[in-house]
Amino acid sequence: MGLKAVFNLASKDIRAELRTKHTINFMLLFSGLAVIFFSRIAGNYVAAAPEMGAGLLWLVFLFTGMLGLGRAFVKEKELGTFDGLKLTPMSSEEILAGKAIYNLALMLGIQSIIFPLFIIFFDFPIQGSVALAFGVLTLGNLSFVIVSSALSTLVLNARARELLLPVILLPVLFPVIVTSVSALNRVLVGGEGFLNILGEIKIILAYAVVMSVIAALTFDFALEE
Amino acid sequence: MRKIYFSLAIAWVLFIYGSYNALLVFPPISSPANPPMEELYRNVFFHVPINASAFLGFTITLGASILYLRTRKLSYDLVASKAAKIAVLFTTFTLLTGMVWAKPAWGTYWNWDPRETTALIMWFVYLGYFALREAMPAGEPRARASAVLGIFGYASGIFTLLSTRIFPSLHPPTLGLELEPKMGMTLGLMITAAIIIFLNLVYLEIRLERLKEKVTRG
Numbered sequence: 001m002g003l004k005a006v007f008n009l010a011s012k013d014i015r016a017e018l019r020t021k022h023t024i025n026f027m028l029l030f031s032g033l034a035v036i037f038f039s040r041i042a043g044n045y046v047a048a049a050p051e052m053g054a055g056l057l058w059l060v061f062l063f064t065g066m067l068g069l070g071r072a073f074v075k076e077k078e079l080g081t082f083d084g085l086k087l088t089p090m091s092s093e094e095i096l097a098g099k100a101i102y103n104l105a106l107m108l109g110i111q112s113i114i115f116p117l118f119i120i121f122f123d124f125p126i127q128g129s130v131a132l133a134f135g136v137l138t139l140g141n142l143s144f145v146i147v148s149s150a151l152s153t154l155v156l157n158a159r160a161r162e163l164l165l166p167v168i169l170l171p172v173l174f175p176v177i178v179t180s181v182s183a184l185n186r187v188l189v190g191g192e193g194f195l196n197i198l199g200e201i202k203i204i205l206a207y208a209v210v211m212s213v214i215a216a217l218t219f220d221f222a223l224e225e
Numbered sequence: 226m227r228k229i230y231f232s233l234a235i236a237w238v239l240f241i242y243g244s245y246n247a248l249l250v251f252p253p254i255s256s257p258a259n260p261p262m263e264e265l266y267r268n269v270f271f272h273v274p275i276n277a278s279a280f281l282g283f284t285i286t287l288g289a290s291i292l293y294l295r296t297r298k299l300s301y302d303l304v305a306s307k308a309a310k311i312a313v314l315f316t317t318f319t320l321l322t323g324m325v326w327a328k329p330a331w332g333t334y335w336n337w338d339p340r341e342t343t344a345l346i347m348w349f350v351y352l353g354y355f356a357l358r359e360a361m362p363a364g365e366p367r368a369r370a371s372a373v374l375g376i377f378g379y380a381s382g383i384f385t386l387l388s389t390r391i392f393p394s395l396h397p398p399t400l401g402l403e404l405e406p407k408m409g410m411t412l413g414l415m416i417t418a419a420i421i422i423f424l425n426l427v428y429l430e431i432r433l434e435r436l437k438e439k440v441t442r443g
Contacts, residue, residue: 218377
């Protein structure tokens, strides 16, 4: 087992998703709608105060991820393949890593379409490097998928799990979202470079590392039934 | 039960003596820049002890959650959930006492100050913890899920404090707060009283739960 198994699991999920495109299509539609709603409702205010933009963009990702990322495990449960997944000789950390990579692929797909769409609809005046902004978004989404993949298994057996997941996920994600919005703002609006946002990047990275460690240590228990 | 009455009696004596000192004995401090503060500083004798015991409670929840996952004894789950329950209650009081103080001191009830933010996020984390518990039937799976969330939530609280630290804080420093010796001692008494009351409430909650189990089992 090891890395190969992790990538096999991730690529299995990605191939299955590309065949049906159920999750990614819904997520794209939803996030596109969210951008359009935000643009219509708050577009003029963002034009006057561009600092609002990064926060709105992150809200779009947050809502979209909340709806879509839990699917990685719920899908297995609904299709009855969850037990099969647990019976594979993969360790629980490998299963988590595979699912997190699949979720990251989903979020990166959304990100590469929604970020340009957002810039277009808001006519956003970009001061800094677009590549750096994209990198910051990716880093934030990485933390996002680690925590949401790990916590989404906790609600599998709960009542009203679709409602419950955001309630337990949002407060845990709060620090990384706020930091990511601040970094994104400094790049997009402040035109600041990599070295200026190093403090924020360190916090996001530290968060990703600590949460991965906790997730890896506790995932055994989260998978049990 | 006798021990409970005894320690609660001590806690109340400490609390009443401390409150008497804090509210009636100590003179107003000089605060020419912000006159309302001359009297309002007394809030510190209530705000700090409540917050200290709430934070202790969240730490107990973390410890009990880890111990539960290691030993699988449901009694640890009981301790974790009850400590979290009382800690959420105490955090509510922390937020309220903080807000009534923040209005005259900083101008608004809510300022997104690092400590305010951390307290609020911890409050929501553990409300989510109870939402998760409510949504599952009692037993092993619920205990496991909430223990895992208890660990994630605590880490998120630490990161909230860290991440807001890059912005300047309005809150007076927690450590190295300068008080006259007599005031410091009163604050110490109040912290002791709050922690004793906190632990007793947790203990009573646990006892109540055990009795409930006994009754339903017949």
